Amino acid sequence: MSDFVRNSWYLAAWAKEVPDAGFLARRLLDEPWLIMHTAEGWVMLADGCPHRFVPLSRGRRVGDTIACGYHGLRFGADGSCVFSPFGKAVPPETRVAARPLVERHGGLWFWPGDGALADPALIPDFSFIDDVRDARDHLVMNVNYELISDNLLDLSHAEFLHTETFGVNGALFEFGKQTVETGPDGALWNKWDMDGSRPPEWAVPMVGVGGAVDQWLHIRWHAPASLALFIGMARAGTERHEPLMPQMANPHILTPSSATESHYFFTREHGEEAAAMARKVFLEEDEPMIRAQQDAMAGRDFWSMRPVILPSDAAAIRARRRLMQMRREEAATDDTGALLEGTSGQQ
């Protein structure tokens, strides 16, 4: 069974990551891909020449085509070979796989599986970042994407792992009520609500000494691993109608690079300081722990290790089960649209 669900939308890149007159090469679902913007729109091509298999990204862009750096074959937006330096017609199989790429919310989404099923309406709604002036950022974590999902779906970890950056709140354990539910769009939610809890230091002046606040920490998951985090605080007992801060809404969108490496797409405030802070949280606090988990698992299946299940794991467990179910269905139908058997670039 594949490590990945294929009939699903994945974020391949933020649009701004792709150089205007060049291309972006990126490993996604353990396959090499090349992304470029042409006169006709976004293009995503398998990054492997069907002649000698070398990455086309070792070549160069010539107009709206890519010229292989080894023997000069050129491929156009639909993946077909549009030029051979040897002049003669090339065999018809001289083409690379191409994928539609949909721009949405500043990101480029692709569907690695059966193109006939690729309905853009299924792209998870991240419209909350459409008008946000936050910086769109990307990093790579050397861990499996499901382990990162687990980490995000149980936010109680912040009380232990992120004490240096976020401090200790404690309200979660003292006042937290956890709700796990499925939204109308199929999204899975893990909601921690801390009603009537002690405010953090900075909010005391706003509610008065002894005053209480309603806090919430909600995370939303779309399969395979596109998450959104919502954090808010309101004057207690106002049904959240008197917020004490604007609700924070952040994408945490994961796309597997391989079974043990993941792309992590997120937003943050602009500037070097915020960039450094995000890297500290993700790469110095989260990643070493998740990597230690991955190392301890040593390639074994999660369930085969009979993990202890705590109530706080409810959402993560549901997400894992749903993914497992999706992978099983794809394995059964064998209708995954996986094109890259044989060569990594040949259709």
Add this chain to the structure above:
Amino acid sequence: MSDFVRNSWYLAAWAKEVPDAGFLARRLLDEPWLIMHTAEGWVMLADGCPHRFVPLSRGRRVGDTIACGYHGLRFGADGSCVFSPFGKAVPPETRVAARPLVERHGGLWFWPGDGALADPALIPDFSFIDDVRDARDHLVMNVNYELISDNLLDLSHAEFLHTETFGVNGALFEFGKQTVETGPDGALWNKWDMDGSRPPEWAVPMVGVGGAVDQWLHIRWHAPASLALFIGMARAGTERHEPLMPQMANPHILTPSSATESHYFFTREHGEEAAAMARKVFLEEDEPMIRAQQDAMAGRDFWSMRPVILPSDAAAIRARRRLMQMRREEAATDDTGALLEGTSGQQ
């Protein structure tokens, strides 16, 4: 068949290696363990949280418990979960394996196999270091423990490998008589006796020009790989009653870290110079040669490579056969007490 005998005592650490208020994390027999000293004595716990498998050693010690650094579960001396930040009772399987740890001769000995068989009387006798003021030291060699045993059980290698540090004696080849025997405690001995041999330079004044000495080089092996080396010299013909130097007695105790890495416990004189000298001998002279042997074997079984057997190999061959026999018996009974199937930390 396992790489390791499990129903046997192994040295896990020198007691002094374990920080008073902290813990020592160490890989032993390819499993992660955590050792700490509590009010109730020595504690050895599997170093992997049963919840998400991360090493408990990434967390912190809280009193006589260990708190997981990921989600805050705490484990006590018997391996049971004594606290959950989520407040509710945890599932009964929320526990890590614990092992009795016996302090003897300044070392901490553990029995990875069936606890019912763990008789402390079976710990090899290293009482000769009890009152020795030598420093107890430890290093890691990137080679399999049986290859190190082979190396120690045939001390003739010193005449080729350690010429720079120990010089060339030559007496072993000229006067040496080799005896391989089994002691009453099951220990295997390889004894080189060089009776009536030429004294080394420094001993000439003691025996006079032309005088002879009796030298001996005895090594003792207890399965799986706890060795002791005895070196002495006496006036010839005195039945060793007139020693020309105090007999040297040194432990060379090996505990596999993995199939290709070993802990090496030894004693040496105090001070930086002696520490550096020991590392030169072990890590610059022995290890590169043994590592070259391991690389040449490329994962193949020793016997499958049909090694040439020399008379000097008699003890090493006997030790290998005994270990093989022990592993076969354990494989047959399947009663090894190996607890770590599934997770690396769950009982």
Add this chain to the structure above:
Amino acid sequence: MSDFVRNSWYLAAWAKEVPDAGFLARRLLDEPWLIMHTAEGWVMLADGCPHRFVPLSRGRRVGDTIACGYHGLRFGADGSCVFSPFGKAVPPETRVAARPLVERHGGLWFWPGDGALADPALIPDFSFIDDVRDARDHLVMNVNYELISDNLLDLSHAEFLHTETFGVNGALFEFGKQTVETGPDGALWNKWDMDGSRPPEWAVPMVGVGGAVDQWLHIRWHAPASLALFIGMARAGTERHEPLMPQMANPHILTPSSATESHYFFTREHGEEAAAMARKVFLEEDEPMIRAQQDAMAGRDFWSMRPVILPSDAAAIRARRRLMQMRREEAATDDTGALLEGTSGQQ
């Protein structure tokens, strides 16, 4: 099936690479070998002691023997053990494999397979370097030898990969006529002839403005991977009787070190500048591209990846098929003279 043809001559080293009073250790066809020059001629021994498998090259040369650095056994030119420090007779199997080594064209050629078939008349003819004053050079490429052969057998790659060092000629694509043929000695030739082509800048004064030249780029291949490159230019229409430059003739002889690493033997002008230039072409231009190809193949068989075949691949494809056929025949007869089963050094 083996990665390598065994019943064939391979270049092991240039004679000048072997130190007079010492030896050269080199991995060839994934086996360790040791080469030395003795009073009786060239000697090639398996570089692994049959006692404990360590490389003999970790020991030292004693006269015309090699002394193991671990326990002192010494081996003579025929691979037999000629001395044991333990004095007693050693078991008859105490010997290492030996191979005849033939000096030809400044190189040392060996036959890894069945010695009975090793006819020196089968060594490919490189006599064109016998009287050449060029430097004989050697480097290691971290790629499979067949991929390097492919690269050399389709020289059109130079127009894309070597533009910085060789410039762009263009004549190959505009005027080139390709001929693939087999010579009387079984050699495979890929000949690009560019008759009546525009001369390069430097040759214009020799043929006059508007004058034409006949250029040729011929490469010769002997199995498994001994290639020779011939480059020439003559006044057009003179049947090559009026050369405009001396024909260049260069060996490109490949010997697999392992399935993913190859020795590359070549000649070049003397001096540091020519040495650096050769390394730039081979290691900075060719190797990264071939390595990218090897990485993309990820251990898969070339044919299983269904490569697109272009007319320019005709020679490379024929060479691959011939090698495949040779390997199949050797696998069928099982008469490959492979001696190193079991130990890496034992006969």
